[in-house]
Amino acid sequence: MSRINKLLYSVVFVLCLPLNVVLGQDILTPEEAFQLALENNYGIKIATNNVEVAENNTNVLNTGYLPTLTGNAGGSIDRQNTEGQLANGETRVAEGAETRRYNASLNLNYTLFDGLGRHYNYKQLKEQYQLSQLEARETIENTMLELFSIYYTVAQLSENATVLEETLTISKDRLTRAEYQFEYGQDTKLAVLNAEVDINNDSINLINAEQQLKNTKRDLNVVIGNTMVSGFEVDTIVTFPLLLNKEELFQKTLTNNVTLMQIEQNIKISDFTIKSNKSGYLPTVGLQGSYGWNESNNNSPLAFTLQNTSTGFSAGVNLTWNLFDGGATITRIKNAKLDLENQKLQKELVLTEVQRNFNNAWDDYQNKLKIYRVQEDNIKTSKNNFERTQEKFKLGQVTSIEFRQAQLNLINAELSRNQAKYDAKFAEMTLLQISGELLNVNF
Template structure:
């Protein structure tokens, strides 16, 4: 049976690339995710694209300079009757016209709209920055949750191994007793069934750990079959207070940052709409060259060149009250954003308080279950000693084993729940440190 277990476990591990496993710390995992995770890279690209748009040129501060060139040619059969009565005609008469030059246009005043456009570009960049921060927090949170799940399952696996070793010892004792006539065949069979169950649980546990490792490798954007070891200890910050969490969250939570930026964008939009009430002043200038040739006519060749300039002023006098409607709509949007800000603040407070209560509850459970593990381990050791001298039945022995495994599982689950609650709290806070 022991050989069978070793064979199946080795086969299950065969899908991984190497048996020499690296130690992957939580800091290493987060660092790899920050540099390789696809979601983070995509969000970074979106942020870079938005940052490229923050310029005075995109806001309309700078003039436009254009180069133009036009060449028109024609071949026509022409006939002209002059005022003197003379008729002139020419077949395949060629006419050529060439025009080229540069022109400049510059809006020098638009009711300060260009300043508002520049502010909108900056706030949009800030919004994308908050979006990027949120993507990083979500990804790192997933990495940490997956990592500590592996830690928990690895610790459970260790407990299962110790129980299996005890079951193997029990089986060997039962078989030895049967050979000398001090135990029945039923006792041997029961011991073997329990040993098989422990080995089956170990195989399932190995598969669970491997599945979690594959998921973590995917988050780290590396070879899925990469095998690794994780840290054995799982600790949490016992000094977290709701007041500190709330104050930091109101300043650094990405959702709060985004909703506040959206509120400022709504105000800027109103200012942009109001800018339409003022005139737009635009200056124009250019230098052009013109040249024409004609096979028939009074002028067979002509050219000109020179500088041109001017000023254009436009102002909306009446547009069917569209300006008034647009301003009213912009004001309503600001009122809506005020309501959304309040709603977002309440949602954040609800999430934070719920997560903090969970964190405190799980902390209490950790202390209770840690004590239970110690009691269950002492009970198992005593039961094992009594079984060796034949004063405890197989049923009592198995109950003691199951009690120990259940206690270890509950303790690790409570420890994991506490850690996950801490991760959630810090993610809500907007500052997910390790």
């Protein structure tokens, strides 16, 4: 089994796995979203059909190796007024003389040799089939990258909404405290007004976050083929289990990157195109066979025979050699060689771009992981600062403005941490896609 077939076999195997997602289920995991997209995404379905078309084209029925068999049949009626003179001088007239003719035949044509043109065309079709598999894999990879981008955006927005809900709860508690303090003369009306303004701002932020979350969930549902009902949630637990070695991953990139593999297939196809065009220099040898039946009925008094029937078989071999076609074959071969050269140059260009993209993705992944770890430490500091400020606020040792600032610092730290976490995860997915390992990811 070729490497390409193994890759697509693994995808088909995933499609055959039991699907644990049920409409209305609370949590949609990355594994389940992956399976749903494979099975229901419209772009993937179209790509799969294109692979089937390419596979059909490699069938022996489309190669020209089989003979052609045609059947012909016909009949005619001829009515004529005829006048004839016999040798003795007698003249005879036949009015409305009718002649009926019938025929039927089977004709077989088979090309014994066509200069190896169909041989290389068949090899070219097989390479086209391999290329269509790679194109389908590229569609699947791009769809999965889009899926993970939207999925982790939903997860981030879900966590952001939770943070904003907690913030609103704290702000409401602060308003209650400010109202009690104002009622008992421990604070001014200004503290109450400030708390109300902050509640309004927190409410607006939460409303916007929830609406954005709903919209992004709809985007996710489109990618997985509109298979989920409203109200589903996603998994917000993210891990980074990959202990990646840059050099090993780069070697996998050179072997498994789908763009490089497509270039290799195009080079093979171009090489077979040259060989196929060279078949124009060689002769074509064909075999012909025919079996026919003919019958003629003639009621004319001038006819020597009233009925004539014949059946028979004929066969032959023909050779056709286009000694000069005006230079068309030479031109096709020259252009095919140039196309092959362009494909090789394209390979060098793509190889350079893939190497650049890999290095950029590797550095981006490493940097985003570092930022995420820094943001995790920042969360601890911000939480500690907020909790201390909150205790002092309850004791009346800090103002509401200072408390609000500590609260905002915590909000920003949590939102930044969420952003950094999912940025790092998506950077990991991008790196795996470049290296050709995205479809082998372990969730």
